[in-house]
Amino acid sequence: MNRRELFRISAALGLTAGVPALAGARAAAKPANAAAPAGAALLPPAEGSIPVAFLLSDNAVVIDFAGPWEVFSNVSVPGRDADPVFQLYTVAASAAPVTASGGMTIVPNYTFANAPAPKVVVIPAQSARDPAVLEWIRQVSRTADLTMSVCTGAFVLARTGLLAGRSATTHHGSFNEFAMQFPDVALKRGARFVEEGKLASAGGLSSGIDLALRVVERYFGRTVARNTANALEYQGQGWLDPMSNNAYAKRRKSTEQQPVCPVCEMDVDKGTSLTSLYRKHRYYFCMDGHKRLFDASPASFV
The missing domain is CATH 3.40.50.880 (Class I glutamine amidotransferase (GATase) domain)
Known part of the structure; x- marks a missing residue:
């Protein structure tokens, strides 16, 4: 998968x-x-x-x-x-x-x-x-x-x-x-x-x-x-x-040369991906569900 x-x-x-x-x-x-909390030792039978x-x-x-x-x-x-x-x-x-x-x-x-x-x-x-x-x-x-x-x-x-x-x-x-x-x-x-x-x-x-x-x-x-x-x-x-x-650990930054989906940060193809315009900036999406998620609350991703 x-x-x-x-x-x-x-x-x-x-x-x-x-x-x-x-x-x-x-x-x-x-x-x-x-620091991640250390897991305590587990007792085997x-x-x-x-x-x-x-x-x-x-x-x-x-x-x-x-x-x-x-x-x-x-x-x-x-x-x-x-x-x-x-x-x-x-x-x-x-x-x-x-x-x-x-x-x-x-x-x-x-x-x-x-x-x-x-x-x-x-x-x-x-x-x-x-x-x-x-x-x-x-x-x-x-x-x-x-x-x-x-x-x-x-x-x-x-x-x-x-x-x-x-x-x-x-x-x-x-x-x-x-x-x-x-x-x-x-x-x-x-x-x-x-x-x-x-x-x-x-x-x-x-x-x-x-x-x-x-x-x-x-x-x-x-x-x-x-x-x-x-x-x-x-x-x-x-x-x-x-x-x-x-x-x-840090969010990937999207660039004009290599845009990434603002929801999942996956690389996208500018020529074929879905897009949305927000505050005069175009965003590209890897799938329709992520475009809909962005469109519902774009400020959450910018």
Whole structure:
């Protein structure tokens, strides 16, 4: 799934509501260089596997859940060889096949009615609209050690109300929409991941790998997490620094030579993109939904 498709899913879910709240949301957001709260160590069971539920619905972004899945499935802890360290399974509202990004078809292991109680919940970007999804997240989060979102999965997590009054991050192209939709959540630009007690959120796509490695570290220590990264031949260091997405800490500036969409800051083609005129300046948009969002409150984006 490319960025444009990801934003179209967001628009379809009604994530562009609440335009007037943008100014307040920006004021409430923590500065990008603010230290992320350190997540406390997580206590693994004395024996047996740690159950991890991956919440899926149509348009689930593959790397958002497959990246963490590979991390958790490759963890090796000395003395815990009898069972897999993490027991991984997919959960959906029904047993019907889910069509993920790129057309991948997945048959969920469980539904909400029969899924084992998870200790870790992974929420990737997806088009979850069923109120039962939000209620399931609320219920299982009560007893889970950690509930984590990846990319715009943060929208799903925020819609449960669990992030109210807390900090979070999401895909950098959705910062403005997230701030508008959830003014009671402190958006952290520049964060690779954010930890808030029993909740955590990762930035876009590959950031989920780093957050998963951080979860491994919280359970079993840095050496085990490093060994897991090494087994995956993963050389990224983002899991060691929660504020390592500094490239996205500041808004991109649009120029005449290279205009960017004022809503998502995505590069646009002047020759083919939709436009709006505001205060004698022309703005270019990557999609119709973002043009409509801008036209409803242009001062919020200028």
